[in-house]
Amino acid sequence: MLKITPNEIKLITSYIYDVSGIHLDATKKYLLETRLHAVVEEYSCSSYHDLCRKARAEASKKIERKIIDAISTNETLFFRDSGPFELLKHKIFPELIDARAAKSPVLKTRLRVWSAACSTGQELYSVAIVLQELLGDLSKYSITLLGTDISDAAVAQASSGKYNKFEIERGLSKDKLSRYFTPSGGNWKIKDQIRSMANFRKINLMMPLVGMGKFDIILCRNVAIYFTLEDRKKLFNRLAQTLEPDGYLLIGSTESLTGVSPRFTPKRHLRSIFYQLK
Numbered sequence: 001m002l003k004i005t006p007n008e009i010k011l012i013t014s015y016i017y018d019v020s021g022i023h024l025d026a027t028k029k030y031l032l033e034t035r036l037h038a039v040v041e042e043y044s045c046s047s048y049h050d051l052c053r054k055a056r057a058e059a060s061k062k063i064e065r066k067i068i069d070a071i072s073t074n075e076t077l078f079f080r081d082s083g084p085f086e087l088l089k090h091k092i093f094p095e096l097i098d099a100r101a102a103k104s105p106v107l108k109t110r111l112r113v114w115s116a117a118c119s120t121g122q123e124l125y126s127v128a129i130v131l132q133e134l135l136g137d138l139s140k141y142s143i144t145l146l147g148t149d150i151s152d153a154a155v156a157q158a159s160s161g162k163y164n165k166f167e168i169e170r171g172l173s174k175d176k177l178s179r180y181f182t183p184s185g186g187n188w189k190i191k192d193q194i195r196s197m198a199n200f201r202k203i204n205l206m207m208p209l210v211g212m213g214k215f216d217i218i219l220c221r222n223v224a225i226y227f228t229l230e231d232r233k234k235l236f237n238r239l240a241q242t243l244e245p246d247g248y249l250l251i252g253s254t255e256s257l258t259g260v261s262p263r264f265t266p267k268r269h270l271r272s273i274f275y276q277l278k
């Protein structure tokens with residue numbers, strides 16, 4: 001495996017930061033080598049310097065996409081940390097549905113949920129399953145479930161709704177597995193009923209969020225940890241602008257907005273914390 005020099009670490013980490021906001025430093029030498037060696041080989045790069053040069057020069061951004069796919073940590077699972085999904089089921093969805101139905105009683109009740117940095121889709125499909133189980137007949141609702149991620153590979157898998165044995169065994173009860181998934185050539189595929197509730201697309205959270213509209217719920221979990229404090233501040237200010245005034249923000253169980261965004265206030269329900277606009 002090609003070794004990376006200290007100078008190249010500076011070059012490649014600054015390139016990765018420029019294209020994704022993911023902040024890495026010299027302590028990530030081994031991670032850079034192990035994750036990028038396949039791209040280095042595929043593009044016959046003589047060094048990491050050469051890889052950076054080719055990636056920056058290439059108009060099609062193909063190398064950039066491969067680097068982002070390789071470097072992004074897509075670790076996720078169905079119903080990750082369980083608490084937020086209990087919160088959605090027992091507090092957030094019932095409250096929102098009542099509020100929206102009271103506002104426009106004759107129209108379909110509108111709900112917009114965004115899983116920002118959705119990885120391979122398990123988070124958003126978990127939300128879809130909660131909604132399906134809570135509401136049963138969805139015809140009275142106008143539901144938008146949007147999943148976005150910077151990684152093309154992650155977005156493609158999320159859109160396919162296909163999971164291997166390892167992925168399917170993480171976070172799903174036997175009951176949910178048989179109810180919402182079908183076996184598919186050694187893997188599992190989420191049933192169309194749930195698949196069709198969700199849409200996925202590529203969005204870089206470091207870029208301005210234009211044309212997104214407002215969401216009732218934003219899940220932005222386990223991604224801001226990869227950004228600098230300055231970038232986290234900017235991100236949560238942008239998210240504040242895309243959240244309905246009475247909307248809900250859910251972040252990762254080990255994350256906090258203290259010192260990050262003055263626009264949100266933390267609230268507790270049972271064991272879970274959620275954020276609302278001040």
Ligand SMILES: C[S@@+](CC[C@H](N)C(=O)[O-])C[C@H]1O[C@@H](n2cnc3c(N)ncnc32)[C@H](O)[C@@H]1O
Nearest residue numbers: 020072074076117119150151204205221222223
């Ligand atoms: C650890 S996963 C979290 C997935 C899911 N939210 C969860 O908590 O299980 C982090 C995801 O953030 C994505 N990511 C990293 N930087 C990003 C950026 N600038 N914009 C959008 N997504 C990004 C990665 O591709 C990865 O899929």
